Amino acid sequence: MHSFYEQIEAYEGFDFARFLEGVSLRQVDGVLNKDYLSPHDFLALLSPAAAERLEAMAQKAHRLTRQHFGRVIQLYTPIYLANYCVNRCVYCNFNHRNDIERRQLTTAEIEGEAEAIAATGLRQILLLTGEKPGKDALDYLINAVEIVRNHFTAVGIEVNPMDVAAYCRLAEAGVDSLTIYHETYDRAVYDRLHPAGPKKDYRWRLDAPERGCQAGFRAVNIGALLGLNHWPSEAFFTGLHASYLQNKYLGAEIGIAVPRIKAGPGAYQPESPVFDQDLVQILLAFRLFMPRAGISLSTREPAELRDHLLPLGITRMSAGSVTAVGGHIDENADDGQFRVSDERSVDAVREMLIAKGYQPVHQDWHRLA
């Protein structure tokens, strides 16, 4: 198998609706009694029948998470470095055609953002940009990595897909983890939602996590942007993708995220809404399929819901997030990528975790270089 793309192709013509409707309660109960799940077991957990077994799934997911990860939650936060973007993703506020104020942080501003975040106690950071092709963009990112490395013990990036050589340069500069969402695994929907720009290349983006593994990033996180398409198949391919990477690149820690799309520019509304109960089912199915995978929960979700989702398999949470470029040092910054729903401070999230019997972990890695 040379690429996950070949696994997707193998499901060409697979009738998801028929499979999901055909799953019985007895079949779900059988899956719940297994230690290791096949892809079809995993898909059965995304069925309407499994929705009737959410509590049993939750109990098992909770048990597995506690067993493998203990009572600890990793905390991190993003820095939005730039919102220039050549893509026209119809759901994203950074869409090239959107009339928003564009900016890119200067070296001094990156330093300022890093200092402001480090003062909250966080030691794990995620750098984000829009897509801006060219060597300058890579050099800019590498410079940013070198600056933030002085303040954080783990540095992740969530940027446009790159080739292995570029990822290697970033790893050398101090990047530990790569986060890249495939948005939607459905090729037709993907094509429609990405009308122009380099992001239109489905295969280039799909293989980016694998290139990240090849470049030696310690952790690679993937996910689908839930709401863009029929969620059971999106969740299924996300899980399959994560499993493919984990089996092929044993040295990489493969993580999954469950971002839900929010209403965007031009009154964009999710075409396939994912309700809270669906999100819970997705989370639980991921945990049962991949007991050792990290699962991240972002501040896209409201505080109360995040608190309830916490024991269902979550291992990482963002806190104190600001999605505007320079938002940590510039009170007037606006036009973030999306509106944060959980606006609690890092301290408040930390207190919530402690109150719920979890240990907030700020550092889980040392750079050895």
Add this chain to the structure above:
Amino acid sequence: MDRLVIGGRELKSRLFIGSGKFADESIIGDIVAQTGVEIVTVALRRVSLSGDGDNILRCIPKECVLLPNTSGARTAEEAIRIARLARAAGCGDWVKIEVISDNKYLLPDNNETIKATRVLAEEGFVVLPYMHPDLYAAKELERAGAAAVMPLGAPIGTNRGLKTKEIVRILIEECRVPVIVDAGIGKPSEAAEAMEMGAAACLVNTAIATAGNPLVMARAFSQAVEAGRLAYLAQPGETTEYARASSPLTGFLRS
């Protein structure tokens, strides 16, 4: 007299604990106070070397041996660098080698572990390597200078118990260094079973840290380890296929 000496230090408690999964690390002090545990492992990757923020090292009582582990290392080279970093940071000379490049099952890589052990033992570290139970690897670790060997009972964090019992038994019989069962032990009875077999000690993290009451579970493990050791020293009577009645019904035939 039954003594466990590792790295020149005599240890009274044969229960070692891990610190990675507690809701509140400050409970480690209470566990040490109530059980007499003397060895606490700490993942160096979680230690703030700049000394700021919450620091787990503050939760480890001074009377304990701090056993930094190389969790996160995927190669011998990374493990060696982490061990040196730990020593430079004042964490002492003891180190638990963990080299894991399999993130699916978290199984240790014996080859890389042997390489790291050889280098670090030569540098004067008290090296306790976490290993996949294998006689050849255990003997090689001995030759490399390991102060003990730490075979897994079951994959880390699984609480599945002493699944590797038969091989661990062979290691206990054949190794000249202490054999400490590490990983997989889920219940005090399983720790007792390992100790009855002759294991020198048990290292437990998940089963204590994720218990409903970690402090009480730590006490249960401490007592189970002690009971298992006593049973080993007492030399259990042999087991037989057939019942041996105290008053045999056919005894008259011999008289």
